[in-house]
Amino acid sequence: xxxxxxxxxxxxxxxxxxxxxxxxxxxxxxxxxxxxxxxxxxxxxxxxxxxxxxxxxxxxxxxxxxxxxxxxxxxxxxxxxxxxxxxxxxxxxxxx
Ligand code: SF4
Ligand code: SF4
Numbered sequence: 071x072x073x074x075x076x077x078x079x080x081x082x083x084x085x086x087x088x089x090x091x092x093x094x095x096x097x098x099x100x101x102x103x104x105x106x107x108x109x110x111x112x113x114x115x116x117x118x119x120x121x122x123x124x125x126x127x128x129x130x131x132x133x134x135x136x137x138x139x140x141x142x143x144x145x146x147x148x149x150x151x152x153x154x155x156x157x158x159x160x161x162x163x164x165x166x
Contacts, residue, residue, distance in 0.1 A: 090130030091123050092160050094153035096142035105134035105143060115164075122163040 093105070097120040105121065106114045113127030114134065123134075123143075135143050144150070149157055 090125070090128045090145060091132070091134065092144055092146050092149050092153075092157050093120060093122050094142050094144060094149060094156040095120075096140040097121055097138075100140050100142070102139065104137045104139060108133045108137045117163045122160045124164045125161060125166065126164075 093114070099119075101116070101119075101121060103116075103121065106112075106116075110131060110133065111127055111129055113124045113129075114121050115124060120142075130145070132145070135145075144153075146157060
């Protein structure tokens with residue numbers, strides 16, 4: 071019983087796509103890829119109008135945050151209110 075409960079919790083977390091870092095609106099139109107150069111796990115990918123972070127690949131190291139010249143990257147819990155939709159956008163662009 072306890073085992074089943076533990077396994078279920080893990081499954082729920084994965085389905086909610088826990089996302090350590092998120093790329094928001096300021097990246098659009100800039101896309102200079104500075105963040106890509108510093109990411110140790112190559113989890114930042116290019117879409118048509120912005121770069122995005124794959125939530126299941128990001129290890130939450132924070133190296134990309136100071137590398138961005140327009141401050142477009144935030145830990146999920148610090149994403150500004152006006153850019154909350156970019157949390158789901160990063161997930162969608164990742165194909166999840
Ligand atoms: S937090 Fe680290 S692992 Fe995640 S996208 Fe930024 S540089 Fe890559
Ligand atoms: S460094 Fe910032 S502006 Fe440049 S691609 Fe990454 S998120 Fe976009």
